[in-house]
Amino acid sequence: MWPGLFLQTLITGLSIGGIYALMAVGYSLVFSVLNFSNFAHGAVIMLGAYVGLALAAKLSLGFGIVLAGSIAGAGIIAVLNEKLAYSSLRRRKAPSLYLMISAMGCAVFLENLVYATIGSRFYAFPEFFGRQVISIGGSSVSLLDVGAFLFALVAILGLHLFINRTRTGIAIRAGVSDMTMCSLMGVDLDRLIAIVFLLAGGFAGVAGVFLGIKYLVYPTMGWVTNKAYIAAVIGGLGSLPGALAGGLILGVVETFVSSYISSVMRDVFSFSLLIAFLVWRPNGLWGTDSEEKV
Amino acid sequence: MDYILSIVILACINMIAVLGLSIFTGFTGLFSLGHAAFVGVGAYTSAILTYYYYVPFPLALAAGAAAAGLVSLIIGIPTLRAKLRSDYFAIAILGFGEAMRVVLENLEITNGARGLPGIDNFTTFPIVLACLALGVFFARNFLRSRWGAACIAIREDPIAAEMAGVRLFRTRLLSLVVSAVYCGLSGGLLAHFLSFIQPVMFTLVQSTQLLAAVIAGGMGSLSGPLIASFVFIGLPEALRVAQMWRLVAYGLLLVLIMVYRPQGLMGYSELSSFFRRKDNPGGRMQP
Amino acid sequence: MKTPGKALLSVKGLTRDFGGIRAVDSFSFDVHEDSITGIIGPNGAGKTTVFNLVTGIYRPTAGSIFFEGEEMAGLRPDKIVRKGIARTFQNIRLFNRRTCLDNVLTPLLQRERCSFPGALFGTPGARRLERELHGRAIELLSALGLGKYASWQANTLPYGLQRKLEIARALATEPKLLLLDEPAAGMNPEETRALATLVGEVRQKFNVTILLIEHHMDLVMNICSPIIVMNFGALLAAGTPDEVRENPEVVSAYLGKGKKTNERTSG
Numbered sequence: 001m002w003p004g005l006f007l008q009t010l011i012t013g014l015s016i017g018g019i020y021a022l023m024a025v026g027y028s029l030v031f032s033v034l035n036f037s038n039f040a041h042g043a044v045i046m047l048g049a050y051v052g053l054a055l056a057a058k059l060s061l062g063f064g065i066v067l068a069g070s071i072a073g074a075g076i077i078a079v080l081n082e083k084l085a086y087s088s089l090r091r092r093k094a095p096s097l098y099l100m101i102s103a104m105g106c107a108v109f110l111e112n113l114v115y116a117t118i119g120s121r122f123y124a125f126p127e128f129f130g131r132q133v134i135s136i137g138g139s140s141v142s143l144l145d146v147g148a149f150l151f152a153l154v155a156i157l158g159l160h161l162f163i164n165r166t167r168t169g170i171a172i173r174a175g176v177s178d179m180t181m182c183s184l185m186g187v188d189l190d191r192l193i194a195i196v197f198l199l200a201g202g203f204a205g206v207a208g209v210f211l212g213i214k215y216l217v218y219p220t221m222g223w224v225t226n227k228a229y230i231a232a233v234i235g236g237l238g239s240l241p242g243a244l245a246g247g248l249i250l251g252v253v254e255t256f257v258s259s260y261i262s263s264v265m266r267d268v269f270s271f272s273l274l275i276a277f278l279v280w281r282p283n284g285l286w287g288t289d290s291e292e293k294v
Numbered sequence: 295m296d297y298i299l300s301i302v303i304l305a306c307i308n309m310i311a312v313l314g315l316s317i318f319t320g321f322t323g324l325f326s327l328g329h330a331a332f333v334g335v336g337a338y339t340s341a342i343l344t345y346y347y348y349v350p351f352p353l354a355l356a357a358g359a360a361a362a363g364l365v366s367l368i369i370g371i372p373t374l375r376a377k378l379r380s381d382y383f384a385i386a387i388l389g390f391g392e393a394m395r396v397v398l399e400n401l402e403i404t405n406g407a408r409g410l411p412g413i414d415n416f417t418t419f420p421i422v423l424a425c426l427a428l429g430v431f432f433a434r435n436f437l438r439s440r441w442g443a444a445c446i447a448i449r450e451d452p453i454a455a456e457m458a459g460v461r462l463f464r465t466r467l468l469s470l471v472v473s474a475v476y477c478g479l480s481g482g483l484l485a486h487f488l489s490f491i492q493p494v495m496f497t498l499v500q501s502t503q504l505l506a507a508v509i510a511g512g513m514g515s516l517s518g519p520l521i522a523s524f525v526f527i528g529l530p531e532a533l534r535v536a537q538m539w540r541l542v543a544y545g546l547l548l549v550l551i552m553v554y555r556p557q558g559l560m561g562y563s564e565l566s567s568f569f570r571r572k573d574n575p576g577g578r579m580q581p
Numbered sequence: 582m583k584t585p586g587k588a589l590l591s592v593k594g595l596t597r598d599f600g601g602i603r604a605v606d607s608f609s610f611d612v613h614e615d616s617i618t619g620i621i622g623p624n625g626a627g628k629t630t631v632f633n634l635v636t637g638i639y640r641p642t643a644g645s646i647f648f649e650g651e652e653m654a655g656l657r658p659d660k661i662v663r664k665g666i667a668r669t670f671q672n673i674r675l676f677n678r679r680t681c682l683d684n685v686l687t688p689l690l691q692r693e694r695c696s697f698p699g700a701l702f703g704t705p706g707a708r709r710l711e712r713e714l715h716g717r718a719i720e721l722l723s724a725l726g727l728g729k730y731a732s733w734q735a736n737t738l739p740y741g742l743q744r745k746l747e748i749a750r751a752l753a754t755e756p757k758l759l760l761l762d763e764p765a766a767g768m769n770p771e772e773t774r775a776l777a778t779l780v781g782e783v784r785q786k787f788n789v790t791i792l793l794i795e796h797h798m799d800l801v802m803n804i805c806s807p808i809i810v811m812n813f814g815a816l817l818a819a820g821t822p823d824e825v826r827e828n829p830e831v832v833s834a835y836l837g838k839g840k841k842t843n844e845r846t847s848g
Contacts, residue, residue, distance in 0.1 A: 036381065037381035037382075037385070039381075039384075084549075084553075085549050085552075085553065088553050089552060089553065094552075094556065096380060096381070097323055097325055097380060098552050098556055099552075100325050100380065100381055100384060101325065101505075101509060101548055101552050102548065102549050102552040102553065104325075104327065104384075104545075104548065105544075105545045105546065105547070105548025105549035105552065106545065106549055107545070108502055108541055108544060108545030108548070109541075109542055109544075109545025109546045109548075109549065110545070111545075112538050112539075112541040112542045112545060113542050113545075115538050115541075116536075116538040116539050116542055229385065233382075268396075271389055271393065274385070274389065275372075275386055275389065278373070278382045278385065278386050279372045279373060279386075282379060282382055431703075432701050435700060435701050435702065435703045435707075436700070436701060438700075438711070439690070439695060439697075439700035439701070439707070440690035440691060440693060440695045440700065441697070441700070443683065443686065443687045443690045443691075444687070444690075444691060446676070446679065446683075446687075447676055447687050450675075450676040450677055450678060450679065451674045451675075451676060451677075453638065453658075453670075453674060454670070454674035454675070454676065455676075455687075456637075456638075456657075456658035456659045456662070457636065457658060457659075457662055457667065457668055457674075457751070457754075458662070458687050458688040458691060458750065458753075458754065459659050459662045459663060459688050459691035459692060459754055460659060460687075460691055461657075461659050462659070514678065562678050
């Protein structure tokens with residue numbers, strides 16, 4: 001019986017970890033380019049879920065289209081977020097405190113807007129995957145869990161290749177090290193940043209849909225102290241492999257705590273983990289932290 | 295008339311907490327969405343003391359404020375070290391605030407999520423006014439002092455501040471404790487005004503309201519946030535706006551202010567300066 | 582009693598790595614009391630990093646920093662300031678939104694033993710101290726010609742005066758050693774000459790040893806002795822202006838082959 005539970009827990013942990021990884025990628029991506037924690041990212045995840053929900057429930061569209069719709073919707077929202085709330089601050093080289101306040105403002109605004117208009121009711125996605133399970137090593141795992149894990153793996157790998165192999169990707173990485181140099185060399189910084197946010201938003205959309213299918217859709221599902229940020233910090237803000245690893249680690253460890261100790265302790269544990277990392281290992285396991293030049 | 299008076303009292307109680315957060319965020323430049331937790335600690339501590347132990351009101355108020363100050367050390371000491379990233383600290387104290395609510399909901403002595411009813415109605419308008427006046431007095435003196443100058447230096451440029459002899463960790467911690475004490479006092483007054491407190495009154499919602507008042511009023515100003523907080527309490531009450539729409543407004547306000555007028559209403563100057571110096575040869579304050 | 586020639590600052594084998602890059606490489610030099618010592622070198626030679634190491638912003642990877650015989654490496658910046666080392670920054674770091682007066686007042690305040698309750702209650706003692714320090718701040722500003730700008734917001738000052746304000750603020754910490762990081766950056770020849778005079782005056786009036794980083798060769802050659810040359814994080818040469826000027830390695834690495842240094846006499 002014991003090995004069975006272990007395997008089950010591990011697989012469940014990996015699948016939820018995959019979702020966390022998808023959520024964390026958006027944070028890491030923006031952090032790696034702008035060196036700032038985009039606290040509004042959670043709201044974008046949430047909105048992605050709602051967009052998907054609308055497509056699925058109201059228009060009864062299939063899973064593929066729902067996913068595509070969320071990706072597009074969340075991507076656009078993320079780009080708008082940047083253009084409206086951050087770009088003018090960035091251009092004036094405003095202190096990071098201002099960016100943070102703006103980001104928090106967005107998060108509070110969006111979350112409560114949904115709360116006030118759509119309501120606090122928890123919504124469920126229609127059953128896309130049914131109760132289909134497949135058998136892995138004797139344990140039954142839901143198709144959704146497997147799908148989420150594989151999707152996360154492939155998508156993040158794809159993103160990593162994009163950043164490292166394509167011209168745009170390399171330009172993004174170059175933007176990391178020296179923004180002024182980039183603009184001097186004729187790289188359109190605004191366009192580059194828009195692409196970054198589009199990508200981050202796309203991932204947020206996917207994460208929102210998976211999260212919504214696995215659990216439920218509600219206004220505070222993306223709130224900033226939720227798993228996305230914790231996973232990103234553990235893996236190391238600014239590192240994409242870190243986001244993947246952080247998400248998986250968090251998912252697995254958390255599920256083990258939930259299974260073997262108690263599910264109430266799960267959230268307390270995750271949050272304590274976050275604090276521990278922020279205090280003792282702020283760069284996470286793989287993170288880069290561009291220190292201020294003195 | 296009574297209704298208007300009670301709104302004024304509530305506004306003044308809020309202003310005391312805003313004074314505290316103004317010192318921490320407006321003058322030391324540290325972003326916090328967790329200060330409602332300190333209000334809660336002050337509220338519960340003082341309420342428990344008067345309710346169960348019949349401690350005299352002034353003593354209970356002081357104890358509440360002191361408790362809030364001590365509790366702030368729990369989050370302050372591990373997180374305010376020298377190589378601080380402000381976004382990490384923001385998350386930490388935000389989480390701390392939420393954790394505080396969970397704690398309050400799960401302790402026996404606080405009566406859990408049901409809340410603590412039947413608190414004596416000790417808070418009166420003169421008392422609140424006196425506390426507010428003292429609060430402003432001490433805040434102004436603090437900011438003129440060596441420690442206030444250190445706080446402001448940190449806000450402007452932590453590295454340059456160190457080169458001017460400022461001890462980063464100690465000053466940040468002091469700023470946090472002072473702001474927590476103010477919030478704790480505010481909480482104690484609140485508890486004995488409403489006669490009933492619940493953990494859900496001391497969450498992110500209230501922290502956001504406090505921060506919005508500081509930002510809208512203007513960082514680096516005491517009078518600005520005081521005015522803003524008065525408006526933030528008075529106006530929604532008068533217009534009977536539902537709480538969730540208030541938050542929508544606060545969130546939007548924070549973004550708009552950062553984008554269009556980061557110095558807020560008074561930004562880095564005081565109401566008194568409008569009446570004092572008519573000549574400011576050095577040019578306008580820039581955000 | 583000052584002993585000219587005594588090493589006030591003695592740096593031995595100073596090394597600092599950033600990831601894979603060795604920014605400072607076994608760097609050793611002495612700064613003698615009462616001197617105006619100059620550090621020159623191409624961009625990226627590690628000059629500012631040395632300043633950051635001496636003032637405690639970075640910890641050395643290896644090596645020692647002796648100031649008045651005491652080891653400074655690893656101490657917190659504010660502790661080092663209290664021991665008597667002050668600096669200005671390449672990219673001017675003023676308390677921008679504070680007045681010039683407050684910029685200079687801040688370090689003065691930090692040096693005082695103030696009573697917290699006294700300050701909080703605004704006791705006569707506290708008020709007296711405030712007035713006294715206020716006066717000292719005005720004196721300091723006036724000594725650098727900034728008296729009339731006391732109530733101006735720091736970042737509204739013209740660039741050259743902002744640099745002077747930074748120097749005034751550094752002097753408010755009553756240093757024995759003053760580190761100036763490219764004080765003449767962005768200045769035209771006339772301003773540079775005025776700065777040269779100012780540096781000399783500051784050394785006189787405030788009894789302070791000066792160590793400065795500069796790219797303006799005329800400034801360095803005229804007022805500094807000795808001059809230390811850095812390249813790739815290491816010591817390339819050190820000596821009097823003439824010695825450095827004639828050193829073939831220095832010439833090829835930095836001053837450029839066949840390039841004559843501007844030998845204007847100091848103003």
